[in-house]
Amino acid sequence: MLPLELDQLTFSAGNAAIIRGISARIEAGPRTVILGPNGAGKSVLMRLCHGLLTPTGGRIVWHGAMNGGKSVDVRRHQAMVFQRPVMLRRSALANVMYGLKLAGKSRNQSGLRAMDVLEVVGLAQHAARPARVLSGGEQQRLALARAWALGPDVLFLDEPTANLDPASTQDIENIINAIHASGTKIIMTTHNLGQARRLGDEILFISNGRLMEHTPIDKFFRQPASSEAAAFIKGEMPWQ
Amino acid sequence: MNSLGEAFAAAWRLIAGFDAELAQVVGLSLQVSLIAVVIATLIGLPIGAMIAVGRFSGRQTLIVLLNALMGLPPVVVGLVVYLLLSRAGPLGNLGILFTPTAMVIAQTVLITPIIAALSRQIIEDAWREYDEQLRSLGARRINAAMTLIWDTRFSLLTILLAGFGRAAAEVGAVMIVGGNIAGVTRVMTTTIALETSKGDLPLALGLGIVLITLVIVLNALAAVIREMALRRYG
Amino acid sequence: MAMIRRILLALALSGLLAPAVWAQQFITVASTTSTEQSGLFKHLLPVFEKKTGTRIRVVALGTGQALDMGRRGDADVVFVHDKEAEEKFIAEGFGVQRFEVMYNDFVLVGPKTDPAKVAGGKSIIEAYRKIAAAAAPFASRGDKSGTQATELRLWKSAAIDPQTGKGAWYRETGSGMGPTLNTASAMNAYAFTDRGTWLSFKNRGELVIVVEGDEQLFNQYGVMLVNPAKHPHVKKELGQAFVDWLISADGQKVIADYKIGADQLFFPNAGR
Numbered sequence: 001m002l003p004l005e006l007d008q009l010t011f012s013a014g015n016a017a018i019i020r021g022i023s024a025r026i027e028a029g030p031r032t033v034i035l036g037p038n039g040a041g042k043s044v045l046m047r048l049c050h051g052l053l054t055p056t057g058g059r060i061v062w063h064g065a066m067n068g069g070k071s072v073d074v075r076r077h078q079a080m081v082f083q084r085p086v087m088l089r090r091s092a093l094a095n096v097m098y099g100l101k102l103a104g105k106s107r108n109q110s111g112l113r114a115m116d117v118l119e120v121v122g123l124a125q126h127a128a129r130p131a132r133v134l135s136g137g138e139q140q141r142l143a144l145a146r147a148w149a150l151g152p153d154v155l156f157l158d159e160p161t162a163n164l165d166p167a168s169t170q171d172i173e174n175i176i177n178a179i180h181a182s183g184t185k186i187i188m189t190t191h192n193l194g195q196a197r198r199l200g201d202e203i204l205f206i207s208n209g210r211l212m213e214h215t216p217i218d219k220f221f222r223q224p225a226s227s228e229a230a231a232f233i234k235g236e237m238p239w240q
Numbered sequence: 241m242n243s244l245g246e247a248f249a250a251a252w253r254l255i256a257g258f259d260a261e262l263a264q265v266v267g268l269s270l271q272v273s274l275i276a277v278v279i280a281t282l283i284g285l286p287i288g289a290m291i292a293v294g295r296f297s298g299r300q301t302l303i304v305l306l307n308a309l310m311g312l313p314p315v316v317v318g319l320v321v322y323l324l325l326s327r328a329g330p331l332g333n334l335g336i337l338f339t340p341t342a343m344v345i346a347q348t349v350l351i352t353p354i355i356a357a358l359s360r361q362i363i364e365d366a367w368r369e370y371d372e373q374l375r376s377l378g379a380r381r382i383n384a385a386m387t388l389i390w391d392t393r394f395s396l397l398t399i400l401l402a403g404f405g406r407a408a409a410e411v412g413a414v415m416i417v418g419g420n421i422a423g424v425t426r427v428m429t430t431t432i433a434l435e436t437s438k439g440d441l442p443l444a445l446g447l448g449i450v451l452i453t454l455v456i457v458l459n460a461l462a463a464v465i466r467e468m469a470l471r472r473y474g
Numbered sequence: 475m476a477m478i479r480r481i482l483l484a485l486a487l488s489g490l491l492a493p494a495v496w497a498q499q500f501i502t503v504a505s506t507t508s509t510e511q512s513g514l515f516k517h518l519l520p521v522f523e524k525k526t527g528t529r530i531r532v533v534a535l536g537t538g539q540a541l542d543m544g545r546r547g548d549a550d551v552v553f554v555h556d557k558e559a560e561e562k563f564i565a566e567g568f569g570v571q572r573f574e575v576m577y578n579d580f581v582l583v584g585p586k587t588d589p590a591k592v593a594g595g596k597s598i599i600e601a602y603r604k605i606a607a608a609a610a611p612f613a614s615r616g617d618k619s620g621t622q623a624t625e626l627r628l629w630k631s632a633a634i635d636p637q638t639g640k641g642a643w644y645r646e647t648g649s650g651m652g653p654t655l656n657t658a659s660a661m662n663a664y665a666f667t668d669r670g671t672w673l674s675f676k677n678r679g680e681l682v683i684v685v686e687g688d689e690q691l692f693n694q695y696g697v698m699l700v701n702p703a704k705h706p707h708v709k710k711e712l713g714q715a716f717v718d719w720l721i722s723a724d725g726q727k728v729i730a731d732y733k734i735g736a737d738q739l740f741f742p743n744a745g746r
Contacts, residue, residue: 047372052376075378079377082373086373088370088387088391090391090473098377098387102378102379103378130472132473150377150378326546326547327546327707328546328548335707338502338531338548419533421531421533422515422516424531434511436652436656437511437650437651437653438511438652438674438675439652439656439675439677439678440676440677441676
């Protein structure tokens with residue numbers, strides 16, 4: 001699938017321009033963190049890359065896929081975890097199996113794979129319980145399990161721990177690292193500097209719909225190239 | 241007030257006496273309306289779901305039309321179905337006028353818009369919540385529709401009850417297409433109309449109380465099922 | 475899925491639970507609400523059904539609607555009480571032949587207080603004149619029924635156009651005999667009704683019979699087989715059997731035997 005190329009990507013909703021011409025090339029390997037203040041367009045950018053939104057201008061090219069990723073099946077090799085987990089009214093296990101069955105796996109195969117993943121994220125004992133009665137942190141872990149079970153090449157995460165307490169946040173971050181270690185590319189948004197430092201190998205800094213910087217993490221924090229990034233790191237960025 | 245007292249006494253006598261004629265009338269009422277609800281659901285639910293998750297030109301117009309059809313007057317539906325099934329009409333050869341089948345058809349026409357319009361609303365509300373997640377997991381619109389139907393099943397159950405209530409309570413349609421024939425197409429509502437016509441108001445009210453009680457029992461049953469299932473599935 | 479299987483099973487079972495009448499042969503008879511509400515059919519039809527094994531399905535409407543049903547071919551036999559309309563039906567070719575079956579009479583009912591002072595009178599025309607003069611409330615059916623036709627003919631004979639009182643004292647309910655009587659009872663109004671409906675009517679309120687016995691109140695019933703030449707699907711043998719039985723000595727006796735309390739409602743007069 002990768003590398004992913006964004007070429008002069010723009011997106012407007014109504015009269016508001018949200019993404020104003022972003023060009024970047026994202027390679028396989030490093031954990032990519034998209035950083036920026038609220039309202040910068042991080043979530044919209046993620047949704048554009050994942051195909052949930054259609055750009056109003058520019059191109060998205062998956063160089064590693066067939067035809068540059070022109071078919072809808074490109075999404076089969078990606079998965080996304082949202083800020084708020086959306087669980088179906090069924091058991092935790094059934095939720096994890098849902099995506100697998102959609103991809104064509106048999107009931108048996110789906111069940112086995114789902115149980116494996118639940119073990120790894122530490123939710124095996126809740127497999128039979130209704131997903132909606134689990135706690136916020138457990139549901140987000142479940143969302144990760146559900147995404148991971150599909151074996152995606154790329155995992156998008158949109159502010160996955162914004163609503164969680166520190167203990168749950170740590171659980172989630174550990175799982176993200178485990179997923180990365182298993183070979184999946186991580187692309188994640190956050191507005192939390194500490195989390196970016198912990199989980200990022202490279203940073204894409206977005207401000208006001210524009211890509212300000214695309215640098216390895218050390219360089220970003222030591223020597224931010226743009227004044228917006230510098231202000232953000234110092235905590236002086238006006239929050240929109 | 242005296243009539244009401246007599247009505248309750250009449251209702252009690254009816255239920256306690258439980259004569260064969262009453263049993264037949266009650267049984268037929270339930271059969272006709274239940275079958276109509278089932279068929280209306282089989283038709284209306286997929287329509288509601290597909291409109292809810294669909295995107296096509298004219299969608300808003302279709303929704304407005306569907307909502308408006310919920311207000312179809314039963315007597316008008318009855319008249320149209322009568323004209324279709326009459327020997328002088330296009331489907332006369334089927335010979336199903338004045339049979340329970342005709343009554344089921346009329347009531348199905350009446351409640352399908354209700355089921356479709358209300359399920360459309362419920363599923364569309366759920367779709368707003370599930371939209372991105374389901375698409376991310378690879379669901380096409382038809383998968384999404386089926387998943388949402390299952391996930392909103394408890395709310396949908398309430399719609400089915402509403403549909404059944406409407407069917408069991410109406411008299412205009414079944415009177416015209418059924419003909420209120422004793423022992424054949426006489427149901428609770430048409431019997432109530434007949435007894436009212438004959439001036440036997442306590443009996444008519446008594447039958448009305450029996451009818452309402454039946455509908456309450458059915459709704460209570462559904463509430464119990466809903467509670468049990470909610471506890472299991474969250 | 476399990477859900478669909480359950481639904482199909484329910485549908486199948488409901489078919490099995492259908493009443494045994496479905497196997498029986500039957501004919502459809504279009505008649506009037508007043509005849510049905512008098513209770514005659516409950517008394518009369520089981521005798522025929524037992525004798526022949528043919529079930530009679532009665533659809534009760536107003537006379538006009540019943541005849542229209544015959545014209546459309548939705549009934550096999552028509553049994554109503556409006557000689558003029560019935561003869562028109564035959565003339566149009568929708569019926570085979572008209573047979574007189576029985577008669578009952580109409581009565582004028584009104585409030586005990588009798589504002590138009592018609593009680594005890596022997597002339598219906600006189601009573602009508604008094605009611606119009608007093609502008610006393612009068613509830614009329616206002617539908618295409620035999621009763622309505624007779625009521626209007628009598629107004630005409632009295633040289634009164636009740637429409638002049640429309641909305642004031644002449645109230646048209648647009649409904650059957652029972653509902654009209656309900657309205658009359660609630661409004662304490664006069665009403666023109668057949669005796670059969672009146673005798674079995676339970677919501678009389680303040681109403682009593684004020685005028686009866688006038689020859690003009692004679693109400694003749696006729697029966698006709700719907701013409702199979704116009705509607706080939708009509709069950710002509712079974713239908714004719716019913717017509718024949720109604721005018722036979724046997725059927726006529728059953729009609730005469732029908733009583734509410736001690737009162738005979740219908741007086742058989744076939745072939746006379």
